[in-house]
Amino acid sequence: MGSVSQLFFDAASLGGIYALAALGIALIFGVMNLVNFAHGEYITFCVFALIIPSTDATAHLLLGRAPAIVLVPAILMVGGGLAVMSEALIFRRLRNATPVTMMIASFALGFVLRYALLAAYGGRPKAISLWPGLNTPVELLGASVPLLQLIVIGITVAILGVLFGLLKHTRLGLEMRAAAENFTMARMLGVKANRVITGAFAISGALAAAVALILVTQTGVADVRMGGPVMLVAFIATVIGGMGSLPGAVAAGFLLGAASVILQAFLPLEARPFRDAFLYSLVIGCLLLRPQGLFALSGAKPRV
Amino acid sequence: MHTHTQTRLRSYSTPLLLSLSLLALTVLAVGLGDKALARAMAEMLIRVTLVVALWIFVGNSGVISFGHAGYMCIGAYMSAWLTLKPTMKALLLPGLPDWLAQAQWPVFPAALAGGTLAAAVGLLSGAAILRLSGIAASIATFAFLAIVNTVYSNWEDVTGATSSVVGLPRYVDAWVALAWSVAAILVASLYANSGSGLALRATREDEVAAQSSGIDMYRHRLLSLVISAFFTGVAGALLGHFIGVLNPDSFYLGLTFIALAMLVVGGIGSLTGAVAGVVVLSVAIEVLVRLEQGFDLGDAHLAIPNGTQEIVIGMAMIVILILRPSGLTGGREWTLSRRLFQTKGRPKQA
Numbered sequence: 001m002g003s004v005s006q007l008f009f010d011a012a013s014l015g016g017i018y019a020l021a022a023l024g025i026a027l028i029f030g031v032m033n034l035v036n037f038a039h040g041e042y043i044t045f046c047v048f049a050l051i052i053p054s055t056d057a058t059a060h061l062l063l064g065r066a067p068a069i070v071l072v073p074a075i076l077m078v079g080g081g082l083a084v085m086s087e088a089l090i091f092r093r094l095r096n097a098t099p100v101t102m103m104i105a106s107f108a109l110g111f112v113l114r115y116a117l118l119a120a121y122g123g124r125p126k127a128i129s130l131w132p133g134l135n136t137p138v139e140l141l142g143a144s145v146p147l148l149q150l151i152v153i154g155i156t157v158a159i160l161g162v163l164f165g166l167l168k169h170t171r172l173g174l175e176m177r178a179a180a181e182n183f184t185m186a187r188m189l190g191v192k193a194n195r196v197i198t199g200a201f202a203i204s205g206a207l208a209a210a211v212a213l214i215l216v217t218q219t220g221v222a223d224v225r226m227g228g229p230v231m232l233v234a235f236i237a238t239v240i241g242g243m244g245s246l247p248g249a250v251a252a253g254f255l256l257g258a259a260s261v262i263l264q265a266f267l268p269l270e271a272r273p274f275r276d277a278f279l280y281s282l283v284i285g286c287l288l289l290r291p292q293g294l295f296a297l298s299g300a301k302p303r304v
Numbered sequence: 305m306h307t308h309t310q311t312r313l314r315s316y317s318t319p320l321l322l323s324l325s326l327l328a329l330t331v332l333a334v335g336l337g338d339k340a341l342a343r344a345m346a347e348m349l350i351r352v353t354l355v356v357a358l359w360i361f362v363g364n365s366g367v368i369s370f371g372h373a374g375y376m377c378i379g380a381y382m383s384a385w386l387t388l389k390p391t392m393k394a395l396l397l398p399g400l401p402d403w404l405a406q407a408q409w410p411v412f413p414a415a416l417a418g419g420t421l422a423a424a425v426g427l428l429s430g431a432a433i434l435r436l437s438g439i440a441a442s443i444a445t446f447a448f449l450a451i452v453n454t455v456y457s458n459w460e461d462v463t464g465a466t467s468s469v470v471g472l473p474r475y476v477d478a479w480v481a482l483a484w485s486v487a488a489i490l491v492a493s494l495y496a497n498s499g500s501g502l503a504l505r506a507t508r509e510d511e512v513a514a515q516s517s518g519i520d521m522y523r524h525r526l527l528s529l530v531i532s533a534f535f536t537g538v539a540g541a542l543l544g545h546f547i548g549v550l551n552p553d554s555f556y557l558g559l560t561f562i563a564l565a566m567l568v569v570g571g572i573g574s575l576t577g578a579v580a581g582v583v584v585l586s587v588a589i590e591v592l593v594r595l596e597q598g599f600d601l602g603d604a605h606l607a608i609p610n611g612t613q614e615i616v617i618g619m620a621m622i623v624i625l626i627l628r629p630s631g632l633t634g635g636r637e638w639t640l641s642r643r644l645f646q647t648k649g650r651p652k653q654a
Contacts, residue, residue, distance in 0.1 A: 035442070035443065277451045280454075
């Protein structure tokens with residue numbers, strides 16, 4: 001019982017991180033068909049926004065020193081601001097380009113951001129202790145769970161709830177869903193493209209910031225490479241979930257978190273370092289069975 | 305006016321012109337006698353092999369692949385396994401199967417073997433990945449790259465994991481790299497102008513129309529990926545034997561980015577673009593790297609900060625994508641003047 005609930009909490013908290021990241025990617029793909037390869041670097045950027053730029057081995061907190069009530073909105077704004085800025089400077093100019101061109105541009109943007117961070121902060125991972133109290137274990141259902149895991153699960157559910165409320169019940173949300181369904185048609189019916197796209201980027205960047213806060217509290221380090229692996233899993237989640245389907249992305253994020261935790265628990269010891277290879281092979285296998293994704297939209301295929 | 309035969313003949317002047325200009329550049333660089341310049345030239349020619357190989361798949365199919373660094377990694381390690389001294393392998397890589405541990409092949413068949421293994425993996429991975437539609441396939445190639453990197457950085461006994469494999473025979477100079485890049489250019493051009501290549505380019509322009517004209521997109525994509533993976537594997541073997549040291553992380557995102565940047569800057573649509581992109585960006589990288597190392601001006605040592613190279617290249621790529629989305633060459637090929645192939649009438653300059 002204990003180990004089953006332990007697995008459940010691990011899977012739910014890891015899956016929550018993947019789901020939030022996947023949602024950020026799927027939102028942008030939905031409104032402008034952009035596969036945003038810079039998303040991982042948004043996450044890393046937000047982590048580093050917590051500390052003072054220097055190449056020292058120890059981290060001195062900058063934003064991180066502020067109390068949580070200031071820090072959380074500030075960092076969400078940093079993420080959202082970065083995303084909105086990259087849209088205004090780069091992706092707006094590529095709006096009529098092919099999805100492939102936009103994808104490569106985002107890849108280049110991610111690369112620029114990563115090397116800018118490397119130049120400012122150096123390549124060595126730095127220890128950060130942000131809210132260390134959150135890693136104290138709590139006994140729950142026979143499992144000893146770090147408090148943070150419970151908070152992550154809670155926050156993920158809360159964010160998903162707020163977001164779905166936003167999408168279902170506000171005008172911006174309605175416009176976004178319409179744009180994801182059929183962008184040309186939505187514009188003809190009076191949906192303002194700039195408003196919707198900027199909104200999507202702002203939410204996506206804020207989601208990246210949320211992932212950054214969770215990651216940094218969980219691992220206690222700031223590393224230039226920490227956004228990449230999360231982004232990769234999130235991408236795969238959006239593909240498995242069916243490109244552009246928001247509920248699909250969330251479900252697939254949780255699915256990948258669960259698969260990852262289960263593989264970690266049940267693979268023989270000598271095969272564990274290869275966990276990610278098994279995970280991605282499973283993913284490719286899954287795509288062979290359902291190339292359009294598990295939760296594909298009916299309108300996902302272009303009509304001729 | 306020109307006939308079909310004339311057009312076909314003209315299209316074969318492209319690899320000729322490209323190979324001759326690479327030859328001229330090599331003669332110039334090696335002839336100047338500067339060792340650093342000759343090495344930079346060899347490195348550039350290895351990149352030509354890689355980017356032309358990448359173009360065979362990406363340029364003709366229009367599907368972006370992030371997985372080619374993986375094929376390169378596979379080719380590089382295969383060639384290393386076959387050429388390292390058995391005594392060294394017993395020490396560094398005890399997990400190799402017997403026949404590999406004992407093998408000591410000459411370098412040329414080892415490079416071919418590297419390419420062949422990469423092509424075989426290309427066939428297997430492509431059979432799965434290419435069933436997906438364009439964008440999803442691109443993301444799946446990313447997953448493939450991550451699989452290769454995870455396996456090669458953790459398989460301690462066989463790949464040496466993150467502690468590098470050292471002691472590869474360093475036989476690759478500018479001439480060896482030139483020979484392979486010319487071979488890649490010739491095959492790329494032959495493929496692009498073959499029935500399969502033309503069919504594949506039709507699917508790039510309009511997937512639906514091509515498929516409804518009876519083109520089996522999956523088969524042609526797979527064929528081009530296998531050819532592409534072969535030369536990518538060879539480029540990996542060349543890079544390994546050029547540097548002499550192998551590390552799985554040198555075949556990861558950095559290399560993927562540089563190769564794609566070169567392809568995009570030159571122009572994905574044409575073979576000329578692939579080669580031109582490598583030349584332009586290699587020169588830019590060389591200049592920036594030298595600036596990063598710094599130079600002495602009077603008493604002062606001037607240098608630009610590390611990492612500037614990557615940032616500048618990345619920004620150049622974004623600017624080019626915005627201003628000239630189809631690259632410097634705009635998808636056109638460099639061919640001999642149309643007049644040479646014409647019997648009458650003045651042509652309009654293309």
